[in-house]
Amino acid sequence: MRFHERQRLAREQEIVSVARQLLASKGYHDTSMEQVAETVGISKATLYQHFPSKDDLVGRLIVEHLDRLLALLDSPADGAAPVERLAAALGLMVTVHTRGIGPELDTNAGAIRALVLDRPACRERYERVVTRLAALVAEGQAAGAIHPGLAAPVVVQAMFALSCAAGVVRGQRGDALDSATAGESVVRLFLDGVRRLPQPPSTFLRAERGSREGEAGATIAKTAGLS
Amino acid sequence: MRFHERQRLAREQEIVSVARQLLASKGYHDTSMEQVAETVGISKATLYQHFPSKDDLVGRLIVEHLDRLLALLDSPADGAAPVERLAAALGLMVTVHTRGIGPELDTNAGAIRALVLDRPACRERYERVVTRLAALVAEGQAAGAIHPGLAAPVVVQAMFALSCAAGVVRGQRGDALDSATAGESVVRLFLDGVRRLPQPPSTFLRAERGSREGEAGATIAKTAGLS
DNA sequence: GTCTATACTAAGATAGAC
DNA sequence: GTCTATCTTAGTATAGAC
Numbered sequence: 444m445r446f447h448e449r450q451r452l453a454r455e456q457e458i459v460s461v462a463r464q465l466l467a468s469k470g471y472h473d474t475s476m477e478q479v480a481e482t483v484g485i486s487k488a489t490l491y492q493h494f495p496s497k498d499d500l501v502g503r504l505i506v507e508h509l510d511r512l513l514a515l516l517d518s519p520a521d522g523a524a525p526v527e528r529l530a531a532a533l534g535l536m537v538t539v540h541t542r543g544i545g546p547e548l549d550t551n552a553g554a555i556r557a558l559v560l561d562r563p564a565c566r567e568r569y570e571r572v573v574t575r576l577a578a579l580v581a582e583g584q585a586a587g588a589i590h591p592g593l594a595a596p597v598v599v600q601a602m603f604a605l606s607c608a609a610g611v612v613r614g615q616r617g618d619a620l621d622s623a624t625a626g627e628s629v630v631r632l633f634l635d636g637v638r639r640l641p642q643p644p645s646t647f648l649r650a651e652r653g654s655r656e657g658e659a660g661a662t663i664a665k666t667a668g669l670s
Numbered sequence: 671m672r673f674h675e676r677q678r679l680a681r682e683q684e685i686v687s688v689a690r691q692l693l694a695s696k697g698y699h700d701t702s703m704e705q706v707a708e709t710v711g712i713s714k715a716t717l718y719q720h721f722p723s724k725d726d727l728v729g730r731l732i733v734e735h736l737d738r739l740l741a742l743l744d745s746p747a748d749g750a751a752p753v754e755r756l757a758a759a760l761g762l763m764v765t766v767h768t769r770g771i772g773p774e775l776d777t778n779a780g781a782i783r784a785l786v787l788d789r790p791a792c793r794e795r796y797e798r799v800v801t802r803l804a805a806l807v808a809e810g811q812a813a814g815a816i817h818p819g820l821a822a823p824v825v826v827q828a829m830f831a832l833s834c835a836a837g838v839v840r841g842q843r844g845d846a847l848d849s850a851t852a853g854e855s856v857v858r859l860f861l862d863g864v865r866r867l868p869q870p871p872s873t874f875l876r877a878e879r880g881s882r883e884g885e886a887g888a889t890i891a892k893t894a895g896l897s
Numbered sequence: 898g899t900c901t902a903t904a905c906t907a908a909g910a911t912a913g914a915c
Numbered sequence: 916g917t918c919t920a921t922c923t924t925a926g927t928a929t930a931g932a933c
Binding site: 590603625 | 695696697699700753756770773774776777779780781807810814815816817818819820821823824825827828830831832834835836837838839847851852854855856858859860861862863864865866
């Protein structure tokens with residue numbers, strides 16, 4: 444009896460894995476249950492016995508993604524500043540981001556967003572993530588570490604949006620720009636923007652922002668949890 | 671004879687306008703030709719006489735959008751620095767951004783992206799926009815005004831991605847956060863990132879970055895061409 | 898439990914009457 | 916040139932054999 448249980452779980456994992464890959468490369472609408480079943484090597488009917496609907500399957504992926512984010516956000520701060528925690532969250536979003544999910548979660552239209560808001564399991568987690576991120580922004584602003592003029596909800600949405608950017612570039616180019624570099628650029632852009640002041644005005648700043656860009660990149664990558 | 675011509679053009683403009691609105695609020699896949707026809711007040715068949723396919727209609731919208739961007743990018747620099755021109759472009763993208771187009775153009779999957787790459791009229795413009803933006807980034811880096819560690823293609827994709835963020839927020843909240851403020855936040859985040867240095871290190875910097883946030887916001891809004 | 902075959906639905910696209 | 920009615924395709928979902 445327990446053997447079948449395990450086999451069932453294994454197959455379900457296989458399905459989820461395939462679905463994640465397909466969804467990431469083709470998006471929600473262009474990924475059909477037929478393709479998922481075909482890739483796994485089972486029939487559509489069997490697939491529907493594991494997941495009673497497409498949205499159940501996609502919902503599972505979203506829950507997994509959000510749970511990973513929540514685990515990071517709910518972990519003890521360990522003295523990390525709000526800005527660093529935001530960077531770490533963005534780093535995770537960039538690396539595990541599935542292209543099919545992210546963009547449509549950003550859009551306030553789109554099937555994915557409707558799905559998330561519809562399913563309590565997804566909605567609750569999503570709202571917790573958003574709330575948690577917004578709180579970190581507010582915290583950072585109170586501490587003077589984040590521009591007070593930035594609207595917190597916009598910052599949060601910007602993170603979701605930016606989490607896609609690296610993936611696109613990886614898709615466009617061959618290996619000219621590896622994903623680690625792309626992810627690093629995204630996180631740095633989030634932290635420091637594109638603008639760079641003409642000359643580092645003090646040694647303190649030089650140390651803080653990194654005068655040699657290579658070092659700064661490594662630091663940021665470490666902060667964001669990129670490989 | 672010429673009367674009919676004009677009437678035809680007028681109706682076509684009406685169709686385009688309706689399509690843009692629907693697409694912006696519901697996205698590509700959730701906007702059907704039926705809905706477009708219904709909203710305009712004509713039948714599907716008539717709609718198909720103006721635009722032989724859905725992609726023709728959507729393609730038209732994309733071309734219009736990209737042409738506006740190109741007009742801005744190809745206008746004489748007038749002494750504007752690369753960073754300022756990038757900010758202006760992003761400002762335009764944020765304001766006229768159609769939610770249905772932007773996100774799927776970011777994704778390297780998605781129907782919209784396929785459409786753009788498929789249709790020469792779209793593809794050529796899109797590539798010109800990307801090239802032009804990337805060149806501005808490189809220019810800014812050469813001048814020392816943009817972080818040299820940032821990968822230019824990533825910056826460009828980040829702009830496309832960020833252009834969605836403001837729209838989402840506007841969709842979520844009521845009027846708590848008006849779209850001008852949201853757009854301003856996005857552009858500022860792009861320029862300066864979220865991180866703010868503890869204390870302005872010199873009067874020069876105070877002036878350059880803006881010590882009172884209100885002023886800085888206004889300056890940025892002006893730079894980006896936001897109302 | 899897994900497959901084959903099929904029902905059902907929605908959307909893109911077209912034919913033919915007027 | 917516009918509409919009604921219809922075709923085609925594709926994708927979700929299910930029934931029934933094994």
